Amino acid sequence: MNGPRLNVIASPGQEALAEESLLSLAGVTRRFGGLTAVEDVSFTLAEGELVGLIGPNGAGKTTLFNLITGFTAPSSGEIRWRRKVITGAPVHRIARLGITRTFQNLRVFPNLTVFDNVSVGAIGRYRYGLLDTLLHRAPRAKEVGEATWRALEQTGLLPYANELAANLSYGKRKYLEIARGLAFDPQLLILDEPAAGLNDTETGELSAFLARLNRQGLTLLLVEHDLNLVMNLCQRVLVLAAGRLLAQGTPAEILDNRAVQDVYLGVKRRHEFINVGPHRSEAGGIVHPAGYLAAGG
Numbered sequence: 001m002n003g004p005r006l007n008v009i010a011s012p013g014q015e016a017l018a019e020e021s022l023l024s025l026a027g028v029t030r031r032f033g034g035l036t037a038v039e040d041v042s043f044t045l046a047e048g049e050l051v052g053l054i055g056p057n058g059a060g061k062t063t064l065f066n067l068i069t070g071f072t073a074p075s076s077g078e079i080r081w082r083r084k085v086i087t088g089a090p091v092h093r094i095a096r097l098g099i100t101r102t103f104q105n106l107r108v109f110p111n112l113t114v115f116d117n118v119s120v121g122a123i124g125r126y127r128y129g130l131l132d133t134l135l136h137r138a139p140r141a142k143e144v145g146e147a148t149w150r151a152l153e154q155t156g157l158l159p160y161a162n163e164l165a166a167n168l169s170y171g172k173r174k175y176l177e178i179a180r181g182l183a184f185d186p187q188l189l190i191l192d193e194p195a196a197g198l199n200d201t202e203t204g205e206l207s208a209f210l211a212r213l214n215r216q217g218l219t220l221l222l223v224e225h226d227l228n229l230v231m232n233l234c235q236r237v238l239v240l241a242a243g244r245l246l247a248q249g250t251p252a253e254i255l256d257n258r259a260v261q262d263v264y265l266g267v268k269r270r271h272e273f274i275n276v277g278p279h280r281s282e283a284g285g286i287v288h289p290a291g292y293l294a295a296g297g
């Protein structure tokens with residue numbers, strides 16, 4: 001396949017990084033018939049990182065998420081979680097290892113309460129056998145309840161616990177989706193376009209919330225089209241184009257990367273991300289996540 005010019009920013013000691021990393025992908029490819037949606041993608045995530053994944057429509061971002069979370073198996077390549085190979089493992093096994101995701105299209109059950117919606121995530125965390133189901137036993141109900149309340153508290157949804165999900169605003173439903181993921185007690189939370197459909201104020205609040213989660217130790221990987229959010233929040237950014245990893249680096253490196261500008265940012269240049277969005281810097285520079293946290297996280 002003739003992909004765009006590769007300009008991956010090399011980082012030293014890739015093999016050593018893979019050894020220590022939380023998640024590592026090596027040469028991961030996914031084909032759908034004649035179409036290569038993800039091609040030869042390699043990167044690592046370290047524990048505690050907050051990483052953004054960007055790229056034009058159809059670049060393969062969702063497919064990459066599906067590969068990591070087991071919704072799709074790679075055609076070739078290897079995925080490791082804490083050095084253990086998880087390539088092609090089923091969704092439930094990967095989720096129980098500690099990788100949870102949210103979806104681009106909200107998967108909320110409108111006629112269930114907020115509490116019940118979130119407890120679906122917590123129930124998934126604890127293994128229910130066929131016998132338990134047949135006997136209507138709810139093993140570990142206490143843990144499920146605790147995980148649910150904790151996730152509701154983390155996301156500010158406690159006051160809405162007994163509301164029907166249908167009565168929540170769109171913005172609150174976004175937190176409901178995240179709460180369900182948190183109830184799974186993940187070590188890596190993968191977010192698919194969390195800011196889609198939110199206004200500037202809501203996006204700023206979401207950004208502060210995600211920064212807070214990350215500060216509490218949760219590793220985050222997010223796909224997002226809102227570049228202000230990505231560039232101001234993430235410590236590192238991966239760029240996919242036509243299924244290939246075009247570049248990875250700090251937000252400043254990505255904004256200065258000519259290949260990324262050509263393929264994705266178009267006429268946008270670095271200065272367009274300065275003093276815009278909810279995380280303005282008095283100094284006029286990109287707000288470093290640490291600075292942002294100190295200011296409002």
Ligand SMILES: Nc1ncnc2c1ncn2[C@@H]1O[C@H](COP(=O)(O)OP(=O)(O)OP(=O)(O)O)[C@@H](O)[C@H]1O
Binds near residue numbers: 056
């Ligand atoms: N199950 C599938 N069967 C066939 N083709 C698929 C399948 N899933 C994805 N594709 C194709 O793979 C390519 C990458 O799609 P993907 O949804 O991963 O891109 P994306 O970067 O997430 O796009 P967007 O930003 O629009 O959500 C597209 O050409 C898409 O049509």
